[in-house]
Amino acid sequence: MPEFCDVALPVPLDIVFTYSVPDGLLPVVGGRVLVPFRQQRLSGVVTDLHDRKPKVATKNLIGVLDPAPVFDEQLIRLGQWIANYYLAPVGEVFRTMLPLGAEFKRAVGYRITDKGQMALHLAGMSGSSARSQKTPEDQFVEFRVLDYLAERGMTREESLRAAARAPKALLAGMVRKKWIAREDLSEARDAARMVKVAVLKSVEGRLNANQQTLIDTLAAAGGKVPVDVLQSLEIPRTTLSTLAKRGLVDILQEPAQFAVSGLKPRPRLFDFQFNPAQQAALQSVQERVNGRNFAGMLLHGITGSGKTAIYLAAMRAVLEAGRSAILLVPEIGLTPAVAADLHQLFGEEVAILHSGLSDKERAEQWHRIKRGDAGMVVGTRSAVFAPVSDLALMIVDEEQDPSYKQEEMPRYHARDVAVMRAKMANAVVVLGSATPSLESYFNAKKHKYTLLELPDRVEKRPLPAVEIIDMRQEFQETGSEQVISRRLAEEIEERLERKEQVMVLLNRRGYSPVVLCRACGKTLECNNCAIAMTHHKRSHRMECHYCGYTTPVPKVCGQCGSEYIYFLGTGSEKLEELLHGMFPQARIGRLDRDTVRGREDFERALNALDEGELDLLVGTQMIAKGHDIHGVTLVGVVGADMALGLPDFRAAERTFQLLTQVAGRAGRGQTPGKVVLQTYFPDHYAVQYAAQHDFAGFYDKELRFRSWMHYPPYSALANVLVRSNKLDEALRWSGVLGKWFEKTRHEGIRVLGPAAAPILRLKQDYRYHFVLKSASREKLNVLLRSILAYATEQKIPRTQVIVDVDAVWLM
Ligand SMILES: [Zn+2]
Ligand SMILES: [Zn+2]
Numbered sequence: 001m002p003e004f005c006d007v008a009l010p011v012p013l014d015i016v017f018t019y020s021v022p023d024g025l026l027p028v029v030g031g032r033v034l035v036p037f038r039q040q041r042l043s044g045v046v047t048d049l050h051d052r053k054p055k056v057a058t059k060n061l062i063g064v065l066d067p068a069p070v071f072d073e074q075l076i077r078l079g080q081w082i083a084n085y086y087l088a089p090v091g092e093v094f095r096t097m098l099p100l101g102a103e104f105k106r107a108v109g110y111r112i113t114d115k116g117q118m119a120l121h122l123a124g125m126s127g128s129s130a131r132s133q134k135t136p137e138d139q140f141v142e143f144r145v146l147d148y149l150a151e152r153g154m155t156r157e158e159s160l161r162a163a164a165r166a167p168k169a170l171l172a173g174m175v176r177k178k179w180i181a182r183e184d185l186s187e188a189r190d191a192a193r194m195v196k197v198a199v200l201k202s203v204e205g206r207l208n209a210n211q212q213t214l215i216d217t218l219a220a221a222g223g224k225v226p227v228d229v230l231q232s233l234e235i236p237r238t239t240l241s242t243l244a245k246r247g248l249v250d251i252l253q254e255p256a257q258f259a260v261s262g263l264k265p266r267p268r269l270f271d272f273q274f275n276p277a278q279q280a281a282l283q284s285v286q287e288r289v290n291g292r293n294f295a296g297m298l299l300h301g302i303t304g305s306g307k308t309a310i311y312l313a314a315m316r317a318v319l320e321a322g323r324s325a326i327l328l329v330p331e332i333g334l335t336p337a338v339a340a341d342l343h344q345l346f347g348e349e350v351a352i353l354h355s356g357l358s359d360k361e362r363a364e365q366w367h368r369i370k371r372g373d374a375g376m377v378v379g380t381r382s383a384v385f386a387p388v389s390d391l392a393l394m395i396v397d398e399e400q401d402p403s404y405k406q407e408e409m410p411r412y413h414a415r416d417v418a419v420m421r422a423k424m425a426n427a428v429v430v431l432g433s434a435t436p437s438l439e440s441y442f443n444a445k446k447h448k449y450t451l452l453e454l455p456d457r458v459e460k461r462p463l464p465a466v467e468i469i470d471m472r473q474e475f476q477e478t479g480s481e482q483v484i485s486r487r488l489a490e491e492i493e494e495r496l497e498r499k500e501q502v503m504v505l506l507n508r509r510g511y512s513p514v515v516l517c518r519a520c521g522k523t524l525e526c527n528n529c530a531i532a533m534t535h536h537k538r539s540h541r542m543e544c545h546y547c548g549y550t551t552p553v554p555k556v557c558g559q560c561g562s563e564y565i566y567f568l569g570t571g572s573e574k575l576e577e578l579l580h581g582m583f584p585q586a587r588i589g590r591l592d593r594d595t596v597r598g599r600e601d602f603e604r605a606l607n608a609l610d611e612g613e614l615d616l617l618v619g620t621q622m623i624a625k626g627h628d629i630h631g632v633t634l635v636g637v638v639g640a641d642m643a644l645g646l647p648d649f650r651a652a653e654r655t656f657q658l659l660t661q662v663a664g665r666a667g668r669g670q671t672p673g674k675v676v677l678q679t680y681f682p683d684h685y686a687v688q689y690a691a692q693h694d695f696a697g698f699y700d701k702e703l704r705f706r707s708w709m710h711y712p713p714y715s716a717l718a719n720v721l722v723r724s725n726k727l728d729e730a731l732r733w734s735g736v737l738g739k740w741f742e743k744t745r746h747e748g749i750r751v752l753g754p755a756a757a758p759i760l761r762l763k764q765d766y767r768y769h770f771v772l773k774s775a776s777r778e779k780l781n782v783l784l785r786s787i788l789a790y791a792t793e794q795k796i797p798r799t800q801v802i803v804d805v806d807a808v809w810l811m
Pocket of ligand 1: 517518519520521522557558560561562
């Protein structure tokens with residue numbers, strides 16, 4: 001065994017740590033170990049085993065958590081690539097890639113020391129007078145802690161804090177005074193749940209009735225049954241052990257099999273009846289998969305053109321060849337109905353990973369995949385790290401969806417990681433979308449990706465007609481700010497009379513987005529963010545949509561005490577109420593994050609529309625997603641262009657995508673659809689091209705804009721954000737980094753800033769940022785590395801300088 005091992009730990013430091021391997025421990029590269037780190041125990045991933053003695057003294061490993069690697073060589077390389085590309089500590093990357101947190105229980109405990117016993121004793125002797133005499137509240141709590149520990153001995157932190165009502169800082173102070181000692185009680189739990197199974201070996205020999213029943217049960221079940229199940233038969237427990245002793249049955253420990261879902265499959269089967277364009281696309285994907293070389297493909301198919309059927313058919317072919325495939329879907333895409341379809345198609349071979357799983361369930365799915373029980377993986381962002389072997393096909397559905405970007409360390413983009421993983425595995429990656437991102441479309445145009453087009457909707461259903469309503473003109477003609485234009489109201493009326501269905505999109509939840517005092521002009525802002533709080537009428541509260549902070553609805557102005565408080569603007573909750581008022585007989589549903597708590601709610605609302613239980617569905621961008629709805633003949637868009645007013649270079653792209661998606665919801669049955677698009681930007685090209693269903697036109701125009709402005713895909717872009725809960729600190733740090741950027745030469749890189757971030761304060765932090773652009777990724781990477789090193793040198797904590805490579809959110 002080599003003497004040393006390098007371990008990547010989940011701490012904000014860009015290095016691996018070397019430990020000595022004590023006799024008797026057998027760590028493996030790609031497996032987890034338990035190590036001492038500062039005052040605690042951490043689990044990390046072994047990246048190297050070697051005999052190179054480091055210059056500093058090393059500590060011993062505490063234990064080995066995995067006797068075999070949890071990461072194969074490819075996933076280790078992928079993790080290292082992410083760490084390098086996104087400038088993230090490799091230990092944090094590995095932690096993100098491995099959903100096994102549930103198997104490692106972090107715990108800290110405290111016990112009283114001799115010095116603490118003495119303090120407690122002295123306090124008791126000096127009597128209550130000494131303790132009460134101007135004693136600060138803290139001291140009371142300290143004695144409460146000592147009392148508790150003296151009586152109970154070693155106590156876990158959570159129990160101690162609850163029992164003695166002691167804040168963390170106070171305990172830390174007591175540790176410094178050496179009154180109490182802190183110990184790490186972390187330990188590994190069982191890696192995989194094991195079950196006992198009985199396996200039939202032989203049926204020879206004479207058997208009594210009970211024995212015969214057991215043997216018959218085993219034989220009928222195919223020779224293997226969990227012992228639990230056999231013990232539920234009305235047979236003495238000793239019968240099984242007798243059979244085992246006679247060698248007729250083996251009793252083994254096996255990893256538990258976990259049912260992926262209790263849902264019954266829907267009766268509808270996928271009928272892979274393809275039109276010629278679908279057929280050609282599928283064939284093209286399959287040829288590349290069989291070629292066993294890396295290939296990138298962009299499947300551009302308008303809404304309703306049947307992309308999903310192509311994904312599933314391609315995956316089924318991969319399954320039949322005994323290889324693996326991963327399908328990534330956006331957050332909201334994994335509804336129970338989709339899961340049921342997947343089970344119907346792939347049986348027990350599918351693993352479904354979504355954000356609703358508990359840590360334990362996630363770990364169970366991970367083990368199923370790792371064991372090779374499930375080679376078809378479907379999931380949201382982090383499913384890109386699923387430990388499949390022999391990866392043949394990686395599919396990213398709705399590849400432009402922002403939920404693929406992780407907005408915390410490590411800030412990776414799952415689509416780009418998928419492409420890199422496919423490259424490393426010599427696999428095929430298919431990016432699918434009705435509205436591809438500029439980046440992917442550009443790669444296809446430059447022939448880095450093969451472009452597969454599905455130009456027609458299934459059954460050649462026509463695209464809906466789009467009518468643009470200029471809301472500035474509507475204001476002039478009606479003399480007041482309208483939420484629903486006269487034209488849209490007419491169209492809705494008509495549909496309701498004909499018993500057809502309507503969807504109305506307003507991409508803002510809540511009742512009123514702004515609460516303003518008419519006396520002093522103050523708007524109600526969040527305590528933690530420089531953001532107006534939104535009024536939620538039904539729940540009677542004000543809510544910050546960025547940090548979740550809530551307050552009661554104010555009756556008077558917090559600033560001047562005036563009663564002239566006005567609720568301004570319209571969110572989806574108010575829109576629903578307005579429509580109820582205008583169309584009292586209509587059955588109206590709403591779909592936004594306030595009405596939808598989980599995927600089930602989402603599915604339920606869309607099903608209600610599908611079953612004809614609703615006439616009208618109001619909602620945020622959520623209504624643009626999900627399965628086909630057949631009765632909708634009118635889509636009203638009352639607020640989807642708000643983003644066009646934001647200082648974000650992707651605003652036009654996002655607006656175009658949203659408008660195109662929601663327009664695609666109209667007229668999917670036999671009746672042709674119509675879209676009424678209300679906008680304050682009727683001349684904006686994103687609105688115009690969306691109204692004309694002109695993808696190519698939009699991309700050409702937008703690419704020209706990006707090229708002039710040196711934005712992606714023509715440049716690599718990174719956002720460097722400096723944050724602190726103290727304004728002067730945030731200012732000082734951004735000034736320090738700004739000076740460094742000025743002083744140092746960095747050819748071929750544009751640095752904009754420091755500037756206040758568009759949202760100056762967020763979750764209690766003040767924020768300043770730099771935007772860096774360069775045609776060369778390598779140069780950008782080197783510069784980012786040096787600025788991080790300089791920040792460390794200047795004692796700016798690593799957690800307060802956020803480097804976001806390929807940032808999608810610049811606010
Ligand atoms: Zn006021
Ligand atoms: Zn907030």
